[in-house]
Amino acid sequence: MVSEHVTLPPFQALIDEHWRDVARLARALAGPVDGDDVAQRAWEKAFAAYPGLTSARNLRSWLLTITARCATDVHRARRPQTPLDDAPPVAVDGPDAADWPDAHLWQAVNELPERQRFAVTLKYVGDLDHHGVAAALDTTPAASRRLVSDALATLRTRLGVHDE
Known part of the structure; x- marks a missing residue:
């Protein structure tokens, strides 16, 4: 070869x-x-x-x-290092308002489960296709689609956005 x-x-x-x-x-x-x-x-x-x-x-x-x-x-x-059963979830500070003007949206993104947060951010901030998201998260493109879909559904619910 x-x-x-x-x-x-x-x-x-x-x-x-x-x-x-x-x-x-x-x-x-x-x-x-x-x-x-x-x-x-x-x-x-x-x-x-x-x-x-x-x-x-x-x-x-x-x-x-x-x-x-x-x-x-x-x-x-x-x-x-040790799980805390009664501890509230900790949200990561989102981007600065100067970089991302919709603080309410980013607060909701920060409250997503980690893999959903990473998937939706890679897809829409990183502009990766599902193959790229899957590679970054060590998963399949189908799982990437599901993570993004679930994240968007949760965000729509939390932000009161309804499809018409």
Whole structure:
């Protein structure tokens, strides 16, 4: 089998093209306090893995998947080590009002279960298709569709939006 040499753009070109997407998704998933750290961690992981890539297709999706996984790591680190049965759910601070003017919507998004919150954010903030969302969440595209659908149904109910 003959291996083909993959031509990747310079890493700086990747940063220049996608830094806004990575920063926006990191802040949407991890909140304004941890968003910058998540974005930085994502770029570090991407830089380390970049020379070993075997395909230059869909680098944006690859970066956003790394970003989502870094945000997941932050959320896992926040969880208490022992479960607290009577503890109320803790919502992550959402994006700053300057970045996302609809604070009421983002409060409702922050109250979604973690996988639904990540799925809907990857889909609509990260602009990933269901295959990209599935890759980021280590699930199937069908499960991604279900997570997004359930999240949207919950948001419609909480925000009083009715289909007509």
